[in-house]
Amino acid sequence: MSSENFNAKLIYMANQIATFFQSQPEDEAAAGVATHINKYWEPRMRRKLFEHIEQGGEGLKPLVLEAASKIRRPEAA
Numbered sequence: 001m002s003s004e005n006f007n008a009k010l011i012y013m014a015n016q017i018a019t020f021f022q023s024q025p026e027d028e029a030a031a032g033v034a035t036h037i038n039k040y041w042e043p044r045m046r047r048k049l050f051e052h053i054e055q056g057g058e059g060l061k062p063l064v065l066e067a068a069s070k071i072r073r074p075e076a077a
Contacts, residue, residue: 006048007048007052010045010048010049010052011052011059011060014033014037014049014060014061014064015059015060015061015064017033017036017037017064018033018061018063018064018067019061020032021033021036021063022063029063029066030063030066030067030070031067031070033063033064033066033067033070034067034068034070034071035070037049037067037071038070038071038072043074043075044074046071046072046073046074047073047074047076049068049071050068050071050073050074053065053068
């Protein structure tokens, strides 16, 4: 899978998680997104997510961007 396709898949998955947690109370939604990503995404996936966010986060839902501060940042590759 190309890097571009991998990033597109991560954006899609992160947005799907955000869509699910959007129905939660506002103060719990970002924490829910972060908890899910921390629990189920491997470090490589989280690293790519942070790289994308640092490049502007295009395509990510605002709830994903809000959750980013609560997502564990993996060490550099």
